[in-house]
Amino acid sequence: MNAIEIKKQIKQAALDLGFCDVGFAKYEKLNEEFDKYLLWLNRGYHASMLYLERNLNKRLDVANILEGVKTIVVCSYHYNTSFEHNGEKYKISRYAWGDDYHNILLPKLIELGESIKKLAPEVRYKAYVDTGSILEKAWAVRSGIGWQGKNSLIISKKFGSYIFLGILLLNIEVPSDSPIPDFCGTCNKCIEFCPTKAIVQPKVVDSNKCISYWTIEAKPNVSIPDEINLEGWIFGCDICQEVCPWNSRKRYSVDYSFTPRLGLTNLDYEFIVQLDPEKFSKLFKNSPIKRAKYEGLIRNFNKINLENEGKQADK
Secondary structure, eight states, X not given: OOHHHHHHHHXXXXXXXXXXXXXXXXXXXXXHHHHHHHHHHHTTTTTTOGGGXXXXXXXXXXXXXXXXXXXXEEEEEEOOOSOOOSSSSSEEOGGGSSSOHHHHHHHHHXXXXXXXXXXXXXXXXXXXXXXXXXXXXXXXXXXXXXXXXXXXXXXXXXXXXXXXXXXXXXXXXXXXXXXXOOOOTTOOHHHHHOTXXXXXXXXXXXXXXXXXXXXXXXXXXXXXXXXXXXXXXXXXXXXXXHTOGGGOSOOOOXXXXXXXXXXXXXXXXXXXXXXXXXXXXXXXXXXXXXXXXXXXXXXXXXXXXXXXXXHHHHO
16 A cells, blocks of 8 residues: 555544644754754743653654654544533633543544554554644644644634644654744734733743743642632633634534533532532542642632732722
């Protein structure tokens, strides 16, 4: 079977597994993208996420992950649903309404890898879903999946930015795709509407100012700075995506795994008050919200309440 036919069958197999798009990039070192990544690290924009400093050799060169790698397959998975927030307080980021995407996408990528081995028995592969030392967004751009928006996220013309990325490294050559143009144009809505001014320049986010960082990644015992107003977000933040014109098209995922767990797009005050660590672990099993831990969620809850009290006092 020739490489063109193998590519066609890989793409169809990925679509059959529920991926919304597939792109192929030729293996190269990511010299330009890696230099920008190092600059981002050197400016301290990764805040306390020190794991992003590890395995730099793999981020530059994926041959340090899979010897003999020749093709990078990038699969995108749409997660937007027709649900909306039911209030302005205790909002959950859209990606975290349902089940943890790692648990959904990784088995699909492995299944895709195994199906490729049936097409070409000599294939070796590595599958990653936001878990390895890979510059996923750089490969997404190179594969033509989308362009990197000014909010730093990958944007697809068809599906906007509400997409997850999965990566397959292959040791066989598959014809590559071409990057697509950047369609952000003169639009700066994501930059203008970010309440904490975390997007310090197009495509560059300072995590130290980012609501998502503080409500998800910051350790529960670390207090959120007074100058960071959570704007009602208890886990994550979607403001830069909500204002993006490319997300105005109402295309929805057919995967019900991403519909709101317990019907919740916002957490209710009484619901949170009645939570304890045991209930938290049970209710949010296999949910992205577990990443914040019970203590982190309560810290975010208390910060939102303090901000609301301040707003009332100013009236």
